[in-house]
């Protein structure tokens with residue numbers, strides 16, 4: 116008999132046979148165990164109370180208090196609290212499929228419908244907590260377990276707390292990568308809003324497989340979080356990206372609440388997984404859940420069974436169960452058996468209790484069951500309901516196979532969920548499992564101590580997983596190249612292995628503003644070739660700073676600002692031009708703006724013609740071929756244009772360099788002892804920096820005329836900015852623009868920024884690889900959306916046309932729009 120022999124090796128704690136360790140936290144070890152009467156597997160978290168200081172003792176007691184009162188299908192259920200000697204044990208339902216974090220490590224990011232299911236379940240649990248004034252404060256993929264049918268179970272209430280009304284919390288809790296900015300700043304915070312930030316990070320991780328703010332130090336993390344820039348890869352759907360951004364809003368006052376989260380449209384996109392979830396959410400509206408509602412009914416079958424097997428009296432059972440005495444084995448036994456019955460044959464039949472006339476018992480006046488004489492025997496049918504007839508290690512739930520292995524009790528082996536996902540149980544995975552895990556941090560006083568840095572995940576842990584599995588990247592659908600003569604960047608991005616988002620996506624605003632040695636824009640280097648080289652050797656991808664340094668060491672010692680100056684047909688710009696002083700999206704007096712904007716290469720009539728065609732093409736199921744053809748015809752007719760055709764590389768903008776020193780000291784460019792322009796022009800082919808898609812820092816452009824003085828030849832930035840005001844809400848404008856770009860299959864990067872003039876307001880920037888940047892800002896107090904389209908790299912009519920198209924789309928959804 117194998118079972119008894121194995122069981123001899125199991126430690127006995129209370130009514131549990133305790134087996135191997137399945138998890139480890141800061142202060143706790145979690146082991147799998149089996150209830151000797153209910154035969155149900157459970158997880159037992161054991162904490163050596165003697166090892167805790169006063170502060171942690173308080174937290175532990177709070178955790179105990181909270182787990183006793185919460186009851187939600189997506190929160191791990193606790194059954195019993197045992198205090199034996201110096202140890203405190205929390206017995207809870209066992210989740211067989213491990214941590215969500217491990218699943219992500221193994222599988223990489225998940226499809227959005229899977230993410231939606233998991234995220235909805237998490238949101239449902241968080242909503243339940245928040246509606247009962249409880250904040251979790253440690254939401255992370257490691258604290259989300261997967262139970263049967265891959266359903267989410269939230270664990271670890273070690274840092275949860277009660278929060279009422281407008282009360283703010285002060286204790287620093289959580290894991291840095293999931294920590295809200297207000298926590299990173301050491302401010303008092305609203306725990307509920309901090310939970311939402313962590314949920315934003317969680318959703319980001321689910322759909323991208325990486326962290327939104329990848330950093331290898333706390334300082335970098337802080338900088339990255341506080342920059343307010345969230346870089347979302349292009350494969351994330353527009354709705355999902357919007358949702359993530361709503362949760363990752365710096366200002367907690369403007370951040371989504373859990374009610375907003377539950378109502379976001381991404382949560383209601385229909386798919387098979389969601390259908391179930393909607394039902395689930397409907398079945399458990401958070402507002403209607405009473406914390407562990409006391410049931411006045413006790414199951415007589417369970418009671419009889421307990422009397423027989425536990426030797427407890429009827430009164431003892433009733434007292435413990437109705438009194439919800441977590442510190443009594445009677446309550447745990449009853450609850451475990453009741454859950455077994457619920458999951459078993461009675462589930463869904465509505466027959467949770469024996470029918471009138473069936474064998475039952477009058478247990479007491481307190482118990483609302485059919486009044487029948489107590490029969491101290493249990494029928495085979497009733498026994499089957501309890502699912503106890505199977506011997507140890509036979510039935511699914513009561514199996515000891517996980518528990519009673521031959522390994523030492525405290526050996527740290529991963530649970531068998533590896534098998535569930537059909538993955539080989541790699542030794543390296545076993546070895547790293549607990550090392551990789553990020554534990555929760557908690558500090559009352561200091562913000563982040565140096566040893567917290569050690570708590571960070573191994574750099575790019577999730578992303579590295581991607582690299583090992585390039586198939587994790589969505590291939591660009593065949594035949595879906597950009598409809599417009601965009602550079603081949605589109606395809607290149609599809610195969611570009613992400614080493615670090617910060618190297619692929621637009622650099623943060625703070626970096627963009629750097630004045631020295633930075634360049635902006637694509638030159639005539641074949642971008643695709645360049646990216647292909649980089650993808651072959653990702654480590655060689657230089658940062659902006661490296662690129663700048665390399666330039667300076669090549670061309671001179673001064674710190675120069677580099678401007679891109681338009682096109683190769685421009686006839687050569689001999690003089691530096693004043694640096695463009697402000698963000699293209701900063702508000703400017705109307706006089707500084709052009710109310711209308713037209714391509715110098717296309718007549719207004721031609722533009723209108725294209726616009727009309729564009730509208731028609733949109734109506735005709737996105738058939739852009741005619742428009743495209745028309746566009747090509749027009750472009751051939753533009754002698755001075757620099758329209759590029761599909762497949763060709765980016766047009767070569769001429770580069771001019773403003774000597775920063777001269778500019779600052781109002782020294783005429785001609786007086787400069789250093790005139791790198793000509794050198795630069797000669798060496799334009801060698802310029803290796805600025806290939807980054809849509810990277811732009813101060814810029815200006817040449818016109819097509821080839822005139823000789825900057826004043827005459829340069830179309831100022833304002834001339835290349837089209838500005839319109841929409842009357843529909845900001846979010847809808849963004850959605851419309853993004854969906855238009857998606858229809859046109861034009862990749863874009865979205866960043867969130869703040870505009871401070873005339874007053875602080877949120878701005879969204881969409882950066883397109885073709886060099887178009889779109890800024891959308893709310894116009895207070897009217898709450899209209901101010902949209903600016905800026906062409907930043909070349910005076911390309913292609914880009915102009917694209918802007919026209921996007922404006923046209925906005926006009927269709929907002930008849931009240933106006934141009935500025």
Ligand SMILES: Nc1ncnc2c1ncn2[C@@H]1O[C@H](COP(=O)(O)OP(=O)(O)OP(=O)(O)O)[C@@H](O)[C@H]1O
Pocket residue numbers: 137138139140141142143144145158160191207208209210211213214257258260270271272273553554555
């Ligand atoms: N009910 C459970 N079923 C299966 N595994 C569990 C269960 N509870 C905990 N674990 C495992 O044990 C690990 C540690 O548990 P838990 O997070 O509760 O401990 P902790 O000490 O609070 O951790 P930390 O210090 O990181 O916050 C979990 O990440 C998980 O892998």
